[in-house]
Amino acid sequence: MNIPFNIPYISGQELFYIKTALQSKQCSSEGIFIDRVKEWFAINYKTPSVFLTTSCTDALEMAALICKIQAGDEVIIPSWTHVSTANAFTLRGARIVFADVEAGKMTLDVNDVISKISDKTKAIAAVHYGGYSADVIHLKKICDSKNIFLIEDAAHSIGAGIDGHKQGSIGHLGCISFHESKNIHCGEGGILLVNDKNLIETAEIVFQKGTNRSMFLRGEVPFYEWIQAGSSFSMSNLTAAMLLAQLQETDNVNYRRLELWKSYYELLGNIDGFAKYFSLPPLPDKEDDFNAHIFFIKGNSENISAKIHRALNNAGIQAQFHFPPLHTSLFGKRFSGNCPVTASENIRLLRLPLFYGMNSNQIKKMAIILGKILKKIRL
Numbered sequence: 001m002n003i004p005f006n007i008p009y010i011s012g013q014e015l016f017y018i019k020t021a022l023q024s025k026q027c028s029s030e031g032i033f034i035d036r037v038k039e040w041f042a043i044n045y046k047t048p049s050v051f052l053t054t055s056c057t058d059a060l061e062m063a064a065l066i067c068k069i070q071a072g073d074e075v076i077i078p079s080w081t082h083v084s085t086a087n088a089f090t091l092r093g094a095r096i097v098f099a100d101v102e103a104g105k106m107t108l109d110v111n112d113v114i115s116k117i118s119d120k121t122k123a124i125a126a127v128h129y130g131g132y133s134a135d136v137i138h139l140k141k142i143c144d145s146k147n148i149f150l151i152e153d154a155a156h157s158i159g160a161g162i163d164g165h166k167q168g169s170i171g172h173l174g175c176i177s178f179h180e181s182k183n184i185h186c187g188e189g190g191i192l193l194v195n196d197k198n199l200i201e202t203a204e205i206v207f208q209k210g211t212n213r214s215m216f217l218r219g220e221v222p223f224y225e226w227i228q229a230g231s232s233f234s235m236s237n238l239t240a241a242m243l244l245a246q247l248q249e250t251d252n253v254n255y256r257r258l259e260l261w262k263s264y265y266e267l268l269g270n271i272d273g274f275a276k277y278f279s280l281p282p283l284p285d286k287e288d289d290f291n292a293h294i295f296f297i298k299g300n301s302e303n304i305s306a307k308i309h310r311a312l313n314n315a316g317i318q319a320q321f322h323f324p325p326l327h328t329s330l331f332g333k334r335f336s337g338n339c340p341v342t343a344s345e346n347i348r349l350l351r352l353p354l355f356y357g358m359n360s361n362q363i364k365k366m367a368i369i370l371g372k373i374l375k376k377i378r379l
Contacts, residue, residue: 009253014245024100056084063121077124080106098337128155136150137163149173267364298345
């Protein structure tokens, strides 16, 4: 048996859309597919302004520039996140303050965040994990009361929601990834959601390499000039063509992944004595808000997780651990933030293969193999 961790989804419309983009003779950062992707987000995310970027990393770096993060500022982020979340702010000279996560969903512990806010806190980056939402409704109220920017790192979150809103659309800014490892992808890409209308003008300037070119193109100024620091973040029309073909299938893809996620939950939960050796992830609060980006289990000890990981991979099943905590990394140790839950949970969390093209028979076979592995562990 050979089950890869991920096979990127293909809708079947990508080549037609890319060919159409080529025939339009608009291949760079302007064109019909750029416009249609923006329209898709305006309709589905109800956000006032969106910027298509080459990656979620770029979207995060744009967010840091828009918020005018600089030396002396503090930015609170979870230690349990991809390094891009931290780099966006350290590149601007900010000091990172690491916050802990709640053990179940692996999303920010709001109480820990509150305890770490200081008069130097300029922004909080809330990371949604695997389809589960960080409590950004609560965090937004806190940030508004203290004049702090809330940036949602919704890299995992395409199509996922919270309380009638989409993840990424609640904070002042939201960032989503379209890397090929995500439910919906364009190989490599991202988007910045500007949810606060007061930030749109600054976002346009940052996106236009620090100039007011957007205002010039609208006829609002007679010429454009350099206004502030910016950079080149824009996605090409060709990449947007592929992305649109995928976005149009978001509901279908997420529904299929949720069905597979539920199959995992049921079949692994029926393994004899599983609770002695590993735990299942929490059920989503609301299925319609859950995009089933990740299915993970947690061994009841680091040793059990390591044995399960090794045995599954030896059987051809590409199970994977996830981020090493940033607060214990070589570079991260220079920043502050005690995160005991992150430190204890990360070494036990193991992600199992989950992609659109999987089938329930593969999950059944994995459950059988995992059951056999646990019997050997007992010995």
